[in-house]
Amino acid sequence: MVRFTLNGEDYGFPGDSDTPLLWVLRDSAGLTGTKYGCGTGLCGACTVHVDGEARRACILPVSAIEGRTVTTIEGLSPNGSHPVQRAWQEENVPQCGYCQTGQIMAVAAMLERLPSPSDDDIDRQHTNICRCGAYSRIRRAIHRASELSRGESTDD
Amino acid sequence: MTDLSRRDFVKLCAATSMGLVIGIPVVGRATNSSTELHPLIRIGLDGRVTLYAQNPEMGQGVKTSLPMIVAEELDIDWESVRVEQADWDPRLENQFSGGSLSIRLNYGAMRQAGATARAMLLAAAARQLDRPVAELATQSGYVIDESRGVRLSYADLSEAAAALPVPDAPELKNDKEFRLIGTSVADVDLNPMTTGHQQFSLDLKLPDMLYVVVKRCPHGDGQPLSFDAATAKKVPGVVDFHVLRNVDHGGRIILPNCPNFVSGVAVVATNTWAALEGARKLEVEWQMPEERDDSDELFRRFEKALDDEAEIVRRDGEPEISAAERSIDVTYSLPFLAHIPMEPMNCTAHVTGDKAEVWAPTQNPPMAAEAVAKVLDIPEDNVTIHVERSGGAFGRRYYADFITDTVLLSRQFKRPVKTIWSREDDVRHDYFRPASTQRIRAAATDGKITHWHQKVASHPREIYLERDGSPAEIGNYEFPAGFVPNLLFDYVPVPARVPLGQWRATNHSSNVFVVSSAIDELAHSAGMDPVEFWLGLVGDEQFVQVREDFRFDASRLKEVISLAADKSDWGARLPEGSARGLSASYNQGAWVAEVAEVTVKDDRLKVDRITCAVDCGLVINPQGAINQVEGGIVEGLAAALYGKITVKDGVVQESNFHDYRFCRIRDIPTIDVHFVSSSDAPRGLGEGPLPPVAPAVTNAIFAATGKRIRELPIRL
């Protein structure tokens, strides 16, 4: 049994410990907001936070997260109120929507490290694929999310 | 039922006391809590209005924009409406997403639906209030009798309305009265898409469901001969195997235009990972077809075929000219392209007895139903298709190959089955955009094109998919037909075995590259500015009769060219190494012009900006429309920069995003979209902006470096 903290609660996975975290989340924990896009770490559709850092869950065996803390899109905020989610909603980012949960998780982690990324920072550090090509809005939403989170922290 | 016309049937329903339903049979629809005034409109007794989105949603926004049109005519507040996706419903027309046609074909029907329900609600109110309809108005879900200050809600009227005759020609709003159409509305699934609660078909889980990955034959035309499951069986969770051979299920093409490559060995498991691992470890001996393509060899055959006799697609004047008279004599070539929708192919089905229930991210529910009925040999009436929101589609989900295998497996195992494709299977077992080689021999004098001979050689979809009709991958209406006095389009089919299908913008994705490149080459050979040259070519006549049944509005092409030139600062100086290029087209219902601005430094290309002007007629939801245009531009850019499928010995070589690359955010230029405001009926938008991207970029590269790119993807 591999045990870890999943969206704030204890979780135990009894199956094969080689199973990538992605499939543990989707098939066992029933958290399907984390998506499968490539299975090889190339697209970012499966991005989750492990101890606060963005990780691609499709290439992360569940054994590697024993005792650690995992946050998925479902646990990012109650009701989609995280600044990155709000920015995504304001900018109407999604087309098909399939990649967007991974985009949001990747950006949320990036903004923790880099609260005001420049366009160059975004080009270098945000590598998730959006096959529908919603990139212009993703870029705008990243800047907007940065504003929203900084605005919030000064309000606190 | 089939003996009744739709109208008779509608009247019959209205005249009987079939409860609260008009326009559709009651089966499974009417409940005590709501009233159905149309297959797409349901009014709850709690006042809640549900509108059904008729066409499949795959990211193009029709789950929002089609119901907007209904809501407009129904006169109801958008915020109060709930939208749901309609299941496959044979009573609905044009229930497919393809060809940029969802709005173009259904705009009238959606208005009619809303207006019909509104007229019936008005008539019911008129009776109840004993007032003439003309004295009543509707607003925000109420019928209002201004003079007496009375308001009746649609919910209170719906039951009485349902018992009234269905009007023949309900009054439609004047476009000027539109309050919702033309305003920007958020996607109806925006919230679930940003919180992880949006259900895609890959997310479905039915009780007792089996997870299947089919180890697919490397070549669709092959068959499994035998398999060794010794290692695969050891994967925990793998429970069974089953051989699928398309020869046992109707062959390669089960219906015209419906390929059915199901050959492989199904690995059946209790979870997705086990199925994926089991399929990876399974060893299968394949019988490969004798004829196996090699894409390099195919290109050599295409090029040779350009000297062969060809089918004449269109001939005007005296198009043949001697080598000495030609301004250009050039050959272009375009690769096979894959779709790679972000959500890999998948389907869930439950077959019980002679009934099939299917959950599928399909673009084409009617074809899905027909194909399921065909492979299971059951009546179509016994098939239910739940249309799931697709994680992208781009033409790949138009067919039913990913559905037929699932229903066959569910029947075999008597359990609900979900089939999952790995990304590798998704890339290798696609139905690709046809590759082609095209030659242009043309002449221009005094800035005018006098002769144009475009000869195309390719492996054609028509023959591959066993459709009737000319195989030509160039249409007799395509630009510049009608604009050049001496013109010849001809075509040489080079049939092969690489699977082909509908890729976004279909053959326009290739032909616009060739046409816009050649026009640019002619402009430069004439020493003219490309914008001026284009405007001269399009001319001053508003309409050009391109074909007897196709009067082309050339003024709209002119307008988008001028607009794109203007907005891109065409002509303004750029730094050394940077330049602009223009491309324009009319395709799939949109007049589009694009200007690309690029910088080439040390043999590295950077696309800095793309300015796009588009006229697609009336725009229903501007924010969604801009998303579509930007998406089309990014896809066009990905094809220009990276897209290429290679086939060796019949087997596709690419397999995932590392060798079939797509743009990432760092590749994306500033994209600047301008719509020509139009009150003309809506046309198409999903595809039109894609084809002009590659030639705008390559024309800009020429302007910057003098290097002409005639082969995609771009190699500097």
Ligand code: FES
């Ligand atoms: S699915 Fe994990 S990176 Fe693509």
Ligand code: FES
């Ligand atoms: S919105 Fe479809 S892949 Fe990003």
